[in-house]
Amino acid sequence: MQATWRRSSRGLLEQSLALASLRSIYPLSSSECGVDHPRYVSTISVKGTGHILRKGTGGRSSVSGIVATVFGATGFLGRYVVQQLAKMGTQVLVPFRGSEDSHRHLKLMGDLGQIVPMKYNPRDENSIKAVMAKSNVVLNLIGKEYETRNYSFEEVNRDMAEQLAVIAKEHGGIMRFIQVSCLGASSSSPSRMLRAKAEAEEAVLMEFPEATVMKPGVMIGTEDRILNRWARFAKKWSFLPLMGDGSTKIQPVYVVDVAAAVIAALKDDGTSMGKVYELGGPEVFTVHQLAELMFDVIREWPRYVKVPFPIARAIASPRELLLKKVPFPLPNPEIFNLDQINALTVDTVVSENALTFSDLGIVPHKLKGYPVEFLTCYRKGGPAFGSTISERIPTEF
Numbered sequence: 001m002q003a004t005w006r007r008s009s010r011g012l013l014e015q016s017l018a019l020a021s022l023r024s025i026y027p028l029s030s031s032e033c034g035v036d037h038p039r040y041v042s043t044i045s046v047k048g049t050g051h052i053l054r055k056g057t058g059g060r061s062s063v064s065g066i067v068a069t070v071f072g073a074t075g076f077l078g079r080y081v082v083q084q085l086a087k088m089g090t091q092v093l094v095p096f097r098g099s100e101d102s103h104r105h106l107k108l109m110g111d112l113g114q115i116v117p118m119k120y121n122p123r124d125e126n127s128i129k130a131v132m133a134k135s136n137v138v139l140n141l142i143g144k145e146y147e148t149r150n151y152s153f154e155e156v157n158r159d160m161a162e163q164l165a166v167i168a169k170e171h172g173g174i175m176r177f178i179q180v181s182c183l184g185a186s187s188s189s190p191s192r193m194l195r196a197k198a199e200a201e202e203a204v205l206m207e208f209p210e211a212t213v214m215k216p217g218v219m220i221g222t223e224d225r226i227l228n229r230w231a232r233f234a235k236k237w238s239f240l241p242l243m244g245d246g247s248t249k250i251q252p253v254y255v256v257d258v259a260a261a262v263i264a265a266l267k268d269d270g271t272s273m274g275k276v277y278e279l280g281g282p283e284v285f286t287v288h289q290l291a292e293l294m295f296d297v298i299r300e301w302p303r304y305v306k307v308p309f310p311i312a313r314a315i316a317s318p319r320e321l322l323l324k325k326v327p328f329p330l331p332n333p334e335i336f337n338l339d340q341i342n343a344l345t346v347d348t349v350v351s352e353n354a355l356t357f358s359d360l361g362i363v364p365h366k367l368k369g370y371p372v373e374f375l376t377c378y379r380k381g382g383p384a385f386g387s388t389i390s391e392r393i394p395t396e397f
């Protein structure tokens with residue numbers, strides 16, 4: 001009886017002209033639940049060993065077949081990567097080393113049981129193996145732009161990446177490994193972190209030749225560590241120190257685009273395997289121009305103090321000299337970070353023949369507009385306060 005009712009309902013539906021437009025939005029298949037339509041299948045394709053089982057429509061509540069361990073998921077980029085992974089039905093294992101608070105914002109990004117926080121110790125090989133045991137994709141987003149008493153640049157940015165690649169290879173079932181490095185990472189960089197990142201890229205590709213390396217420029221977004229810091233400093237002291245004369249060229253990129261690039265690399269047919277991508281935004285800025293953009297959005301008059309590199313280094317050096325000599329932790333560097341000051345002595349832009357966003361089918365966002373809108377929270381009179389610089393300077397006719 002029910003079967004007859006279903007058959008006749010479907011017949012009515014097929015004939016109904018009124019529903020024709022609806023069908024173009026939500027295509028109904030004559031076969032099983034629309035599995036013949038691309039919208040209903042996971043588009044992730046993975047080369048290598050193993051077998052991927054997919055189920056559902058390709059959305060948050062489906063099963064993409066990917067079980068991804070995301071090292072560094074608790075960081076800035078991590079939240080956007082986890083969100084985009086979860087959105088397509090991927091189970092995400094989140095290794096964390098700090099408190100339970102470090103990952104709780106991630107739990108909300110997936111269905112019940114989809115985001116799985118797992119306590120681990122980055123110095124314990126067995127604990128790393130445990131968080132990788134059930135996965136078939138590994139993403140390494142671990143990185144640090146300053147040294148701490150416990151971890152050197154080399155340990156965090158190079159040794160950990162290498163160790164993850166070795167363990168992933170030994171695992172045997174890891175089909176994709178994505179290593180997030182930095183634009184400008186090179187063995188000749190004046191920055192120790194960027195040199196360590198370059199060594200990490202080499203080590204990862206040596207241990208896991210199918211890995212994909214992503215090298216984003218400085219990332220911009222709600223939780224970024226450049227525009228937020230500048231805005232806080234400018235609000236507090238009414239000026240912004242510019243390292244050198246602010247003429248160093250950088251290519252900042254919207255963090256959501258970087259996360260999209262990571263997902264695009266996972267979703268491709270394997271062409272990104274073993275490749276290195278340089279992910280810079282669509283515009284090259286000087287540090288001064290980026291600061292102007294920040295001042296424009298927070299609607300404060302731009303005032304700068306140009307700090308020549310030797311003086312900036314002199315201001316930043318005491319922390320680095322004392323870090324391991326005093327028996328207590330020192331504050332983390334913000335604006336005056338010695339290694340970042342060194343990095344700023346050279347331009348950091350996408351190199352000429354590099355693979356970029358376009359090779360992953362992504363058009364990166366311009367920064368002006370939505371990507372920097374979060375800075376409106378720094379306007380002293382609320383989001384509608386004041387006028388932009390261009391509005392304040394009268395145009396001459």
Ligand SMILES: NC(=O)c1ccc[n+]([C@@H]2O[C@H](COP(=O)([O-])OP(=O)(O)OC[C@H]3O[C@@H](n4cnc5c(N)ncnc54)[C@H](OP(=O)(O)O)[C@@H]3O)[C@@H](O)[C@H]2O)c1
Nearest residue numbers: 072073074075076077078122141142143182216217218219
């Ligand atoms: N932010 C940028 O502008 C930028 C630009 C280019 C490239 N990158 C690179 O992109 C990646 C992600 O950047 P991000 O801004 O998201 O970094 P982030 O916010 O600083 O997060 C870094 C992640 O690494 C983890 N981590 C740091 N030190 C660790 C250690 N000693 N042991 C284990 N885990 C450790 C952190 O875990 P805890 O939460 O436990 O500390 C956190 O999950 C990094 O490799 C970074 O170098 C960043």
